[in-house]
Every structure is written in structure tokens, then in C-alpha cells.
Amino acid sequence: MGKIWNSASYNLLLLHSPPVGLEHLHCDMKRGFSKARKKEPQVAKLLELDNTYQRIGLLAQRGVYEFHNDMSLLGASNGVSQVAETLELGKESDVVQQRVLTVLKNYYESPILVDKDIVKLSHGNEDFPEPILIKLGSYSFNLYAAIDCIFKELDGTLHILDFKTGKSDFDRRQAYIYLLVASYLYPDNKPIASFYNLETNTWSKKISASAEILEVYKYNLMQVSKKHQESLFLYRNNPDKFSQIYPANPGTSCRYCPFTSICNFAFISEAK
Template sequence: MGQVWLPSTSYNLWSLSDSRVGKEFCFCDMKRGFSKVRNKEPQVKALLEDNKHQRIGKLAQAGIYEFYQDPLLLSQSEAVEEVAAILKLSQEPEEVQERIIEILNNYCKKPILVGKQIIQLSKGDEEFPFPITIQQGNYSFALYAPTDCTFKQPDGTIHILDLKTGKSDFDRRQAYVYLLAASYLYPQQPSVASFYNLETGLASDIITATSEQLKFVQIELADIAKRYELERMHYGKNSNNFAIIFPPNPGIACRYCTFNSICEFSVSEVSR
């Protein structure tokens, strides 16, 4: 018997569904529409393929994974070259090669996972994990919460670590989604989450959540799942109403939007 279909949600959908305070100018419902309901259209699908930043993120994750497969590798003088060969970096664009080499060198100098009791470490190319089924009142939804690394601290606390590259923000909403997932996956153990940037070496504070905070996050995610399903239904019935169902927010953020080349509302120049 196959898995029962349920409305779904994730941190990614949350980030596309609600703006962060002070960054409303970056938020655009239409971006969610392209990503979530038009993602199989050839033009949109092509834009959703790994871009440079996504590629760097995946290769960085793969590099850390390879270091962990052979802890002795870190003590070897040609460790970076060996991992670069495994990753086939020579086939990547020059900028990607340079940044990944820098990330690998940084990790060799500060191998943050050495000595950790790893429970799970992503290789960066896995399929999406099975979702967690969550019951919120009389409403059920599937929560997708793929993680980069999970390890157990000496006191038994589950620590979820998210690895960043580039100028990626440390968004506490992402940490709260991880902590909610951990409360279902490891119900008998306390859990914490944190972020670490492999390029800058910056680490976030350790993030925790009370049961009341997790209850709020669960309600928020349930509402997002409901909203997303309604949007999908409305678009499925009348695709001509795309701009009404997913209203645009043209402005300075258009310059950096994945879909600016195909969005009729995109603005290339913004007056000061």
C-alpha cells in the first residue's frame, strides 16, 4: 500500500510564503508561484536547475561528506587535492573551483565535525527524505525537513547543524523547522540547532525552542500548507489568473530573482 498523499510544507515554502520583518521589499508571491506551481514548464524548469550558488552549496556539502568518510584524510598534505578529484572539480567553472578549494582548505584548518557522534550527514545529492506526518487539530500535513548534519552531543542532546556558503542568511525559521522535526524524530531527547558558514567561518548561536514555540511553528506550517493547496487548486482551475493568485512585488529584488528573465512584471531599473 502506497503512502497516503497529504498537503505538504517545508522551510523553503515558509520562506517563500512570508516575508521577514524589514525585508518585505525582497518578498514576492509570484516567485513562489513560479517555483511551486509552474516548475514543470520548460522555461521555468531550466531556471530552477542548479545555478552557480546552488552548485557551490552542493559541492561544499559533498566535500565535507568525503572528509568524514576518511577522518585520516585530514592529516594528509594532499587532502584537498584528493577530495577535489573525487568531486571532479576540474569539470566545474573556474569560480566554482576556486570557492570550493577555499572551502575545503578552510575545513582542513577547522574540521568542525571531527570527534562528533554523527547520526546523519548529507552527501548533497540525495533524493528528498520521507516527510514527517504531523497532525494539527483535525488537519494532517507532511513536513519535509532535509538536514545537512545531525550529531549527538555528549549529554545526549540532538544537534542539527545547517552548513551555509556565500552570503546566505541564518534564518531562525529554518532552525525552528528542524527543531519541530526533531521533536517527532527524537521525542525522548532534547534538541538544538545551529548554522555554520563554510566560507566565512561564522557560526550562529545555539538555537533552542520551547514546546510552546514549537506549537506555534506547527500551527504556522499547517496554515502555510493549507494556503499552498488552495493556491494550487485555484491555479489548476484557472491558470490565466496566475498574477492574481500569486501577485508580484516588482522592485529592487527583481535584479536578483531567478525568474526575472521570464516575469512580465520584472523591473530591471529601479529609481532611487
């Protein structure tokens, strides 16, 4: 079979359909900029500037990895500063430094994985995860999901753990995507998934999924993958129809959008 270009991921799902309660922040045009026009120099520069959140997540994950790579750091009085040095935190912006330091201190004080049977712990610097090829009827797509950590519960159940930073609520849909991936990687196990916020030390409930839920998610992801490909195809053939293919939703959404400087529809309110 030739190379499969159709793809799906939680991020792509998020760009198509926001979590419940955050609909007012959704704008299809944001997806257009970040997916269809990401290679344009102006757009690429704005995407690059907007990577603070991503940077915090990545360094937080690396911090946890470093503590477990050398467990003596969790007992050393200068464990936090040693990990900060390994991460070269000093080279990061003030906000990144401050928030990652909080993560390192939190983890040093409550190392939640210390007594766990860890199967996999990502160091946060991996390239794209190996995709899972999903076939539904005549349509195939690659599903990408980078798993932060897997550990074994005492009864042998695999537990997929996703580390979070920031204030956003946990999104169950992401857990279902991890569980779908796990159903391909570990077909003999019936894993569970949860989220842990490294900044607030909060753990979500454990989430499991029936075979029916996983089928629904397979179908939803296929729809997202198809819609994404169709929009890209339309845009490439009709670049002047950008705003029809990716309609703008100006308003509150613009307050949290990296593209306001280049978007013709940007709504800049006084209250910003």
C-alpha cells in the same frame, strides 16, 4: 490512509514569508513561477540555470562528508585536492569551483566535527528526506527537512547542525523547523540546533525551542501548506489569473529573480 500530498518545508515557508529585513526582496509571483509553473519548459530551463547557489551548498556538504568518510584526508598534505577530485570539481562552473575550493580549504584547516560524536552526516546526494507526517485537527501534511548533521554533546544532547554557504544571515525559523522534526524523530531527547557557515567559518548561537514554540511552528507550517495548496488549485482552474493568484512585487526583488526574461512585470533599473 491514502497518500498525503499536502506538504511544507522551510523553503516553502521562505517563499511565502521572507526573513525579517528582506521583505523588499519578496515577490509572490516568484513563488508562482517556481511552484505552479515549474514544469513549463521555459520556467524549468530558468530554474536549472539558477542552481549555482544550490550546487555550491550541495558540493560543500559532500566535501565535509568526504573528509569524514576518510579521515586520513584531513592529515594528508594533498587532502583538499583529493576531495576536489572526488567531487569532480573541474566539471563545475568557475564560480562554483572557486567557492567550493574555499570551503574545502577552510574545512581542512578547521575541521569542526573532528572531535564530535557524529550520529548522522549527510553526504549531500540523498534523495528527498523521509517526511514527517504532522496532524493538526483534521489537516495532515508532510514536513520535509533535510538534516545535514547531528552529533551528540558530551551530556548526550543531540545537536542538529546545518551547514551554510553564502552571505545570508542565519534564519532562526529554519532552526525551529529542524527542532520540530527532531521532536518527532527523537522524542526522548531535547535537541538543540545551530548553523555553521563553511565559507566564513562562523558558527551561530545554539538554538533551543520550548514545546509552545514548536506548536506555533506546526501551526505556521500548516497555514503555509494550506495556502500553497489553495493557490495551486486556484491556478490550475484559472491559469489566466496567474498574476492575481501570485501578485508581482516588481522593484529590488527583480534584481535577484531568475524569471525577469519571462515576467511581464519585471522592473529592470539602470542601476542593475
